[in-house]
Amino acid sequence: MKAIVNVALKQGVLDDQGKATHHALDTLGFKEVVKDVRIGKQIIIELNSSSKENAKAEVTNMCEKLLANTVIEDYEIEIVG
Amino acid sequence: MKAIVNVALKQGVLDDQGKATHHALDTLGFKEVVKDVRIGKQIIIELNSSSKENAKAEVTNMCEKLLANTVIEDYEIEIVG
Numbered sequence: 001m002k003a004i005v006n007v008a009l010k011q012g013v014l015d016d017q018g019k020a021t022h023h024a025l026d027t028l029g030f031k032e033v034v035k036d037v038r039i040g041k042q043i044i045i046e047l048n049s050s051s052k053e054n055a056k057a058e059v060t061n062m063c064e065k066l067l068a069n070t071v072i073e074d075y076e077i078e079i080v081g
Numbered sequence: 082m083k084a085i086v087n088v089a090l091k092q093g094v095l096d097d098q099g100k101a102t103h104h105a106l107d108t109l110g111f112k113e114v115v116k117d118v119r120i121g122k123q124i125i126i127e128l129n130s131s132s133k134e135n136a137k138a139e140v141t142n143m144c145e146k147l148l149a150n151t152v153i154e155d156y157e158i159e160i161v162g
Contacts, residue, residue: 030142033139042122043121046115046116048115061111
């Protein structure tokens with residue numbers, strides 16, 4: 001079983017990596033096209049779990065303990081396969 | 082229009098961030114559950130584009146020029162909204 005965890009900065013938290021990428025895209029000629037850029041992490045975890053419910057619970061636990069800084073980041077978990 | 086770009090290291094390229102996270106999860110008590118961890122980037126771009134086809138073409142161009150290092154990374158583009 002596989003979990004896809006997307007971790008992104010909360011709205012309102014300065015995303016300096018996104019800002020820098022936006023600026024770089026502007027200078028590369030995408031100024032007219034790009035309105036905003038935000039950058040997060042995608043964590044893909046291969047799991048030994050008996051059910052999707054167990055997998056979701058385990059991965060939520062991992063996010064709270066390690067994968068996300070819940071003060072400034074939001075996370076979304078998708079269990080596949 | 083919004084583009085979601087997932088950039089991940091190619092299979093066979095050492096993912097040290099993923100390895101370190103895997104080790105940390107092991108020490109936190111998830112040793113039985115976690116088989117493998119890989120970490121990539123998720124880039125969310127707000128676009129001014131007239132069509133999904135244009136948006137996809139522009140974002141592919143951005144990936145080739147800046148967002149991904151195509152020597153060691155693969156990217157996937159999804160256009161939404």
